[in-house]
Structure formats: C-alpha cells, structure tokens
Amino acid sequence: MTSWTSATLGYEGSWFLWTIIDILLIAFPLMLSVAMIIYADRKIWASMALRRGPNVVGPFGLLQSFADGLKVFLQETIIPSAANKVLFLLAPIITFTVALIVWAVVPFDERAALANINVGLLYVLAASSLGVYGIILAGWSSNSKYPFYSAIRAAAQMVSYEVAIGFVLISIVLWSGSFNLTNIVEAQRGMGFGLINGFFINPLLFPMAVVFFISSLAETQRAPFDLTEAESELVAGYQTEYSSMSFALYWLGEYANVILMCTLNATLFWGGYLPPLDIPILYAVPGILWLFAKMLVFFFLFSWVKATVPRYRYDQLMRLGWKVFLPLSLFWVFLVSGYLMLTRVGVGG
Amino acid sequence: MIQAIAFYLFATLVIASAALTITARNPVHAVLWLILAFFNAAGLMVLVGAEFIAMLLVIVYVGAVAVLFLFVVMMLNVDFSELRSGFVRYAGIGALLAVGLAAEIMVAFGAWSAGKIELARRAAPTPETVPNIEALGMLLYTRYLFVFEGAGLVLLVAMIGAIVLTHRERKGSRQQNVARQNARRPQDATRNTRPTIGAGVEL
Numbered sequence: 202m203t204s205w206t207s208a209t210l211g212y213e214g215s216w217f218l219w220t221i222i223d224i225l226l227i228a229f230p231l232m233l234s235v236a237m238i239i240y241a242d243r244k245i246w247a248s249m250a251l252r253r254g255p256n257v258v259g260p261f262g263l264l265q266s267f268a269d270g271l272k273v274f275l276q277e278t279i280i281p282s283a284a285n286k287v288l289f290l291l292a293p294i295i296t297f298t299v300a301l302i303v304w305a306v307v308p309f310d311e312r313a314a315l316a317n318i319n320v321g322l323l324y325v326l327a328a329s330s331l332g333v334y335g336i337i338l339a340g341w342s343s344n345s346k347y348p349f350y351s352a353i354r355a356a357a358q359m360v361s362y363e364v365a366i367g368f369v370l371i372s373i374v375l376w377s378g379s380f381n382l383t384n385i386v387e388a389q390r391g392m393g394f395g396l397i398n399g400f401f402i403n404p405l406l407f408p409m410a411v412v413f414f415i416s417s418l419a420e421t422q423r424a425p426f427d428l429t430e431a432e433s434e435l436v437a438g439y440q441t442e443y444s445s446m447s448f449a450l451y452w453l454g455e456y457a458n459v460i461l462m463c464t465l466n467a468t469l470f471w472g473g474y475l476p477p478l479d480i481p482i483l484y485a486v487p488g489i490l491w492l493f494a495k496m497l498v499f500f501f502l503f504s505w506v507k508a509t510v511p512r513y514r515y516d517q518l519m520r521l522g523w524k525v526f527l528p529l530s531l532f533w534v535f536l537v538s539g540y541l542m543l544t545r546v547g548v549g550g
Numbered sequence: 551m552i553q554a555i556a557f558y559l560f561a562t563l564v565i566a567s568a569a570l571t572i573t574a575r576n577p578v579h580a581v582l583w584l585i586l587a588f589f590n591a592a593g594l595m596v597l598v599g600a601e602f603i604a605m606l607l608v609i610v611y612v613g614a615v616a617v618l619f620l621f622v623v624m625m626l627n628v629d630f631s632e633l634r635s636g637f638v639r640y641a642g643i644g645a646l647l648a649v650g651l652a653a654e655i656m657v658a659f660g661a662w663s664a665g666k667i668e669l670a671r672r673a674a675p676t677p678e679t680v681p682n683i684e685a686l687g688m689l690l691y692t693r694y695l696f697v698f699e700g701a702g703l704v705l706l707v708a709m710i711g712a713i714v715l716t717h718r719e720r721k722g723s724r725q726q727n728v729a730r731q732n733a734r735r736p737q738d739a740t741r742n743t744r745p746t747i748g749a750g751v752e753l
Contacts, residue, residue: 213551216552217552288578318601319601319681319683320601320605323602323609326605326613327612327613330612330613330614331608331613334585334617337620337621337624341578341620349624356617356621360614516726517726520728
C-alpha cells in the first residue's frame with residue numbers, strides 16, 4: 202500500500218498521507234481509552250469507598266463517559282466578561298494539544314513509534330514542560346482570584362518536579378546510553394539475571410523508579426498532589442471559570458496526560474512493550490498488549506493513591522520536591538555514573 | 551519541498567512573532583509572542599539537524615525561563631505605556647547598538663569565509679554515523695572539558711549569589727519543622743479527661 206500511495210502521490214505526498222493516518226491511529230484509540238479510563242477511575246474510587254460508582258448508562262455504566270461528553274457538548278460555553286477571550290479559549294486547546302503530541306515518540310512495539318527520534322526522551326521532557334502553559338494561561342486569562350492562585354501553584358509544582366524527573370531520566374540515559382525511547386526499552390531486555398525485562402529489577406535504578414512514579418503523580422497533578430484543584434480551597438482551581446467544551450478539553454487533556462505518565466513509567470522502568478520475562482513464548486503476545494497491560498497496572502496504582510492518600514500541604518509538596526527528591530536523584534546520578542565508570546570504562550556505551 | 555515549506559513557515563513565524571513581541575500592547579501577550587518565537591526557532595534548528603539544541607531550547611527557555619517571565623509580568627502588572635515614554639530618548643542609542651551588532655555579525659561572517667583558520671575545524675559538521683547529541687558530548691567532555699566545567703561553576707556561583715541576595719530570615723512567620731511534626735504522636739497532643747458536670751476543663 203505504501204508503494205501504491207508513493208506511486209500516485211510521489212514520495213512526499215505519500216509520507217504526508219501516512220503520517221496523518223498514523224497520527225489518527227494513535228489519537229482515536231487514545232481518546233477512546235481516555236473515555237474508558239475515566240470510567241475505570243470512577244469505578245475504582247467507588248469500590249474503595251464502598252460505593253457502586255457509575256452504573257446506570259449502558260451495561261455496568263460503561264457508557265457513562267460518553268453520556269458525560271454529550272452533556273458537556275450540549276452545554277453553553279460561558280466566557281466571563283472580564284476574561285481575556287482569545288487566551289481564555291486558547292488555554293484548554295494548548296493543554297489538550299500538548300497532551301497529544303508527546304505520544305509521537307512512545308514506542309508501542311519494536312518498530313512501532315510514530316517518530317523514532319534520537320532525542321525522544323528530551324522531546325518528552327520538552328513537551329511535558331509545555332503543559333504548564335495551558336494552566337498558567339487559564340489562570341491568568343480567567344481574570345479571577347482562584348484560578349490565578351491555582352495557576353501559580355501549578356507552575357511552581359510542575360517546574361519543581363520536572364527537575365527531579367530530569368535527574369531520574371539522566372540515570373536511565375546513562376545506563377542505556379541513548380535518548381531514544383526504543384533503545385531504552387531494548388536496553389532493559391534481560392536486565393535481571395537475563396530473565397526479567399525492566400530496569401526496576403536493577404537495585405541501582407529501583408529507587409529512581411519510585412521517585413519517578415511519585416514525581417509523575419505530581420506532574421499530572423493527581424492526588425495527593427492535586428493542590429491546583431484543591432476544591433476545599435480553590436473551588437475548581439484553574440478550571441473554575443470554564444464550562445462546556447473548553448472544560449471538557451481540560452478533562453480529556455488531563456487524563457491523556459495521566460495515561461501518558463503511566464505509559465512512561467512502564468516504558469522507562471518496567472520494560473515497555475517487552476514481556477515481563479525474557480522467555481520466547483511470551484513474545485507471541487504483541488508488544489502493544491504488554492505495554493497496555495503495564496499501563497493499566499500503573500493506572501490502577503494512580504487511582505489507588507488518589508482514593509487512599511490525603512492531600513499534601515503546599516509546603517510539604519515543595520519540601521518533597523526540592524529537599525528530598527532533588528538531592529536524592531542528584532546523588533543517584535553520581536552513584537549510577539560512578540558504577541558505570543567502574544564497570545564499563547572504555548566500552549563507549 | 552516539505553523542508554522548504556517548513557523552513558519558510560518557521561522563519562516567517564519567528565520574524566512575525568518577534569515583531570509582535572515588541573509591538574504588543576499587553577505585556578503578557580508580548581511574553582507569549584516571545585515564547586512562540588522561541589518555539590519556532592526550535593523548529594528551525596530541527597530542520598538544520600540540530601535536534602539536541604532544539605530540544606534544549608524548548609526545555610530551558612520555553613519550559614522554565616519563559617514561565618518565570620510570564621509570572622513576573624502577570625504579577626507585577628507592568629504599565630507598558632510608561633515604559634514606552636522613554637522611547638524617543640533612547641532611540642538613538644538603540645539604533646547605534648543595532649548598527650554595532652550588525653557590523654559585528656558582518657565581521658564575523660567575513661572572518662568565517664576568509665578561511666585559513668584551520669579549514670577542517672571551523673565548520674561544525676555533524677558526523678553522519680553519530681547522532682549530534684553524541685557528537686556534542688564527545689567534544690564537551692573531552693576537548694572542552696575545562697571550559698564546560700568552568701561554565702558550570704559560573705552558573706553555580708550565580709545560583710548561590712541569587713539565593714544569598716534574596717534570602718531573608720522573616721521574623722514572626724511560623725516555620726514548619728517537618729521532623730517535629732512527624733514525631734508528634736496522638737498521646738502527646740490529646741488528653742482524655744472525664745470532668746464532672748459543671749466543673750469545666752483546664753485548657
């Protein structure tokens with residue numbers, strides 16, 4: 202089929218067409234899984250709180266998210282008269298777009314990544330650092346107190362935890378010798394005794410896996426770090442003035458980011474698309490299913506944390522980021538690079 | 551073809567957003583245009599094959615520096631018309647600076663194309679076999695190690711300086727002592743009493 206399109210459209214036209222098709226192949230399933238994962242999230246909290254959760258729309262309430270989406274779609278978009286209208290409408294679009302673009306570099310299988318670029322990990326960092334703009338702009342353009350407080354909190358929080366995440370990623374890059382996400386996954390093959398796939402089994406990298414998991418909770422503003430949307434203090438945080446589709450875009454973007462962080466946890470430390478054990482028969486299952494399964498496990502952990510852990514105070518949040526995670530991960534970079542210098546000198550990897 | 555379209559797209563957007571940065575009336579809009587300019591500059595760098603620099607530009611400038619800019623501008627409520635009032639007074643100096651910079655660029659390019667300064671080394675070729683991030687690392691950590699570490703040291707001193715200059719002990723603000731908070735147990739903080747009716751409790 203590729204040859205047919207390149208014959209009719211020329212190389213560039215064909216490349217363009219296939220890239221668009223690939224983007225749709227990622228975006229549509231992603232949106233579907235966002236809808237289902239919101240349902241899963243609500244069901245998990247419900248069962249932890251001994252409630253039933255959504256159970257009316259469709260069998261077992263499976264269609265709840267779609268019903269919510271339809272409801273939100275039919276609502277009126279209210280723009281506060283004092284708001285900066287262009288930025289007010291632009292902010293949710295930025296959040297949503299940024300949540301989608303990171304998926305370009307995620308490897309779904311050995312050769313299945315939309316853009317298998319050399320600087321994949323840096324691209325992830327760059328794109329996730331853009332996410333803060335959607336929130337800041339919402340806070341400022343709403344021209345309202347609570348959203349602005351929330352935006353300040355969000356920016357400080359995301360910038361702080363990105364520092365720790367950066368150092369965690371450096372230890373991974375040092376170990377795998379590459380910024381390319383596919384290479385990072387391949388470096389995890391047979392990490393533990395030639396049998397277990399994943400950096401987590403490495404005692405030098407396991408603490409970083411924990412730090413990364415907690416930082417990814419903070420980066421996505423999930424509980425216990427959901428101070429930006431702390432409803433007892435800030436109404437609904439930066440989303441307070443939003444309604445209808447502009448609100449829905451935040452909602453979708455937030456969950457797309459959560460799924461992304463779960464996938465990154467799986468990809469960077471738990472073997473990504475590789476099966477958990479390096480046994481030939483397990484490779485019969487396609488890699489994307491392994492990745493999906495790992496992503497779901499992490500999502501369950503995210504929900505579990507949200508359902509059980511009380512919210513942090515703001516000073517505790519900052520203390521954890523700057524006084525615990527930053528020194529710890531910085532020290533770990535020394536430790537990992539020192540170990541690699543001792544064991545791999547001259548290998549050039 | 552696609553490269554050409556992308557180049558002209560990015561280049562036009564860089565120039566347009568840079569111009570709008572200067573002319574925008576609202577300071578927050580100005581910073582946002584600046585961010586757009588950074589972003590498109592990163593796109594241009596990807597086009598010439600410097601993807602590492604492009605990503606650093608986005609991470610450092612767009613992701614961190616510009617966020618702080620934006621915050622300062624949002625919170626300070628800068629009045630731009632006041633800033634603009636000095637425009638005519640400083641226009642001459644500004645023009646002089648611009649001419650100086652242009653001259654410097656011309657001299658630099660003249661020297662660059664004049665040659666005879668180690669032709670093999672003056673270009674910064676991206677080796678075909680090595681991704682440019684590795685090529686950069688190879689140079690930074692070997693030939694330019696001391697310069698690189700010197701730059702790191704300067705940044706460290708600047709950071710410490712900034713902390714020393716802005717840090718102040720605030721009297722009268724309550725400090726959180728996390729170790730003490732964690733060491734606190736219910737039996738230290740609460741007391742179970744059974745007062746007789748009407749006797750009250752001593753607090």
